[in-house]
Amino acid sequence: MDADAALADLAEISSQVESAVVLSSDGAVLGSTSASNATAERLAEAARELLAAALEVPTGSTRELVQLEVALPEGSVFVVRDDSHTVAACTSASPTSALVLYDLRTCLRALSDQPESKPPKRRAGAADA
């Protein structure tokens, strides 16, 4: 599934997500719920900064960061990631965090699904083997 389709599904299933962006493993924007490219890029930049800041937090072990949440009085920001994609989303204040994270992980899984490969078309008159 491509980023736009995954984000469309996310917007449909999650009423709490106000805006979201999908990034590739190298930080490029693959899709966004915002109509404006500038808004999408600002959200993407903030997501990259959040990940960079979170990765610098000393954890004292080799565990890998997979998701984060920053809750502020004016709203919350969630970032989930896997090896190939990152999804960042903004919500209003006091969201149901577990539900939002679940929906974002669902979006991530949809992005990781391989597209269905269509069977090759058989030519008319081709002899069966």
Place this chain on the structure above:
Amino acid sequence: MRRLAALALLVGGSLLVLARRRQSQRPSVSLYYDDGSMVTLERSAPGAERLVAAARGALGA
């Protein structure tokens, strides 16, 4: 005695509501890891301010 108990309940309940409202207005940062563990950063923790600032940037986008 009954009036005293009712007054204590009223004051205690009000303080509890105020304390919860104040807590919900504080920024909170939670980090989740692949081993299932989670870390919640206090405001004074290293990196917390940077994360809060980045989140404000996202919300303002």
